[in-house]
Amino acid sequence: MILNWLESLHADVKITEKCSRQRNYRSTCIVCAQACKLEAISFNERTVVIDSQRCNSCGDCIIACPLSTMKGLPGTRKFDHTSLIFSEAYTPTEKELLIYKKRGMNTIQITDIPLNEQWGFALNETNRILKLLGEKPIEVVRNSKEEKLSRRALFSSLQKEGKQLARSLAPVSWQMEEDEWNLTRYYQELQFYSVEMDKNKCTLCQACFSFCQQKVFRLEDSVLQIQHEKCVNCTACTDICPEEAIRIRPEIKEKSVTVESFFTKKCQDCGHVYASFKKGKEKCHICVNRDPEWLSPY
Ligand code: SF4
Ligand code: SF4
Incomplete structure (x- = not known):
């Protein structure tokens, strides 16, 4: 079983149907492409294309995707129990380190080479956020043991030393499923983004409510709730x-809910029942924008 798992480090990265690009032709999400240093990701009309010749299965895109929609294992990450082993092959993001921290990682292990500038920056930023959250920082520890085994050496060591070694290098808690890279899962009492809706522009058409996979928006009776802690800044809304009525602002704080009242009305032109933030508005937004010569859509 362990051998199967180690072999699966080679598995291709796969995009699931939750990807915003596949759900919405207007999607402008490019987070995965920005994360890929090998420029192996491009977009066609409705989906993400991964160039398998360029992709080295580093997993940076899997970790970066705000909706955690990519399947695969980040092959470059190695752990020794609760330590992430420093490697110049990649640089972790704050999001990645925060998730590892919640899963039990509390140190970064170095051998003779000190952390490079990029790792140092990511670590400082992560520790700054952890301090805000009142949590212990991630520390750097030195290990004289040579833990950075190449894949070939790892397989030969595994044959020699058996399952015990594999367990120490790949504990179960580091085998992440595709939906486990969603930060909101680990910090449920916090929000990382604030969702700002401009009530003067919003027509309550509800398109954003349908496209938000995180279910940030909730309509109940005559009230709209915006549950900011669920937002992952996927930009689908x-x-x-x-109407360009929504803005997502990065902001780390205790979770909060915005509650907005709205009115339910009957359009004077077409008779359609609609919702509006504005009390005095007597036509639905379709009739407001419709050419008066056109027939009513209802
Ligand atoms: S914010 Fe935009 S998409 Fe969402 S309900 Fe308002 S107008 Fe529609
Ligand atoms: S509120 Fe917008 S940006 Fe946030 S998760 Fe929902 S669709 Fe994505």
Whole structure:
């Protein structure tokens, strides 16, 4: 079984149907492409294309995707129990380190080479956030043992030393499923983004509510709730909104809910029942924008 898992480090990265690009032709999400240093990711009309010749299965895109929609294992990451082993082959993001921290990682292990500048920056930023959250920082520890085994050496060591070694290098808690890279899962009492809706522009068409896979928006009776802690900044709402009424602002704080009241009305032109933030508005937004010569859509 362990051998199967180690072999699966070679597995291709796969995009699942939750990807914003596949769900919405207006999606402008490029997070995975920005994360890929090998420029192996491009986009066609409705999906993400991974160039298998360029992709080295480092997993940076899997970790970066705000909706955690990519399948695969980040092959470059190695752990020794609760230590992430420093490697110049990649640089972890703050998001990645925060997730590892919640899963039990508390140190970064170095041998003779000190952390490079990029790792140092990511670690400082992560520790700054952890301090805000009142949590212990991630520390750097030195290990004289040579833990950075190449894949070939790892397989030969495994044959020699058996399952015990494999367990220490690949404990179960580091085998992440595709939906386990979602930060909101680990910090449920916090919000990382604030969702700002401009009530003067919003027509309550509800397109954003349908496209938000995190279910940030909740309509109940005559009240709209915006549950900021669920937002992962996937930009599906800002991409779909025809009125440009939504803005996502990065902000780490205790989770909060915005509650907005709205009115339910009957359009004077077409008779359609619609919702509006504005009390005095007597036509639905379709009739407001419709050429008066056109027939009513209802
Ligand atoms: S509120 Fe917008 S940006 Fe946040 S998760 Fe929902 S769709 Fe994505
Ligand atoms: S898509 Fe835009 S206009 Fe429609 S409900 Fe959302 S914020 Fe309002």
